[in-house]
Amino acid sequence: MKIKQRDDAPPAASGYAGVAKQIVLGPADGSNEIVLRYFSVAQGGATPRHSHDFPHLVKVEAGRGAVLGPDGGETQVSAGDYVYVAPNETHSFKNIAAYPFEFICIVPARGEPSATDWGPALR
């Protein structure tokens, strides 16, 4: 069992400017099956429009963002919103406010590069 807070997790490479990442619960905590990451996207920042073969389960923690969906449409989200991104769905998360847009993003271990040691830094 491991009990910790977000800032017990050191910064991790996100691979993208303006996107800070922390692995809050992951392999370093013994969690080898599911990984919980915390992302903070700075003003003007976004994650790339991309897709991959694993899902995202997201809970928005702070700020205001837009989620780009597979049909190209955008939906605004804020704290308390949950987003499920299915495997292979094109998506992007973008900050649309003047302060950080923050969310937790849960993936199976195969979706977290530091857990698998392959692929680009941000998935």
Add this chain to the structure above:
Amino acid sequence: MKIKQRDDAPPAASGYAGVAKQIVLGPADGSNEIVLRYFSVAQGGATPRHSHDFPHLVKVEAGRGAVLGPDGGETQVSAGDYVYVAPNETHSFKNIAAYPFEFICIVPARGEPSATDWGPALR
């Protein structure tokens, strides 16, 4: 893709008095691999001391609780604390305040009875 809020999810059977449960992201949303549940434990309530072969990834959302660990020790937690419970670790979550103790609890699909149609209601 699915975007929703906690209270878009109807109450689900937790199997225990004083423990309310909602499946916020799960099979009904297309999430067949990982399930995100929201628990609200009323004053005086607790989940049973138990163990199972899948992990829990927990984030405390509100209130004050105590997490019972495998060695019998208790650790107090509150909003912003994260807990990883490894497979087969004995654990319990207990409300220690006069208002609801609330947390999200993420499991692989095999840990959510409504996703697997087996086992007791609360796992």
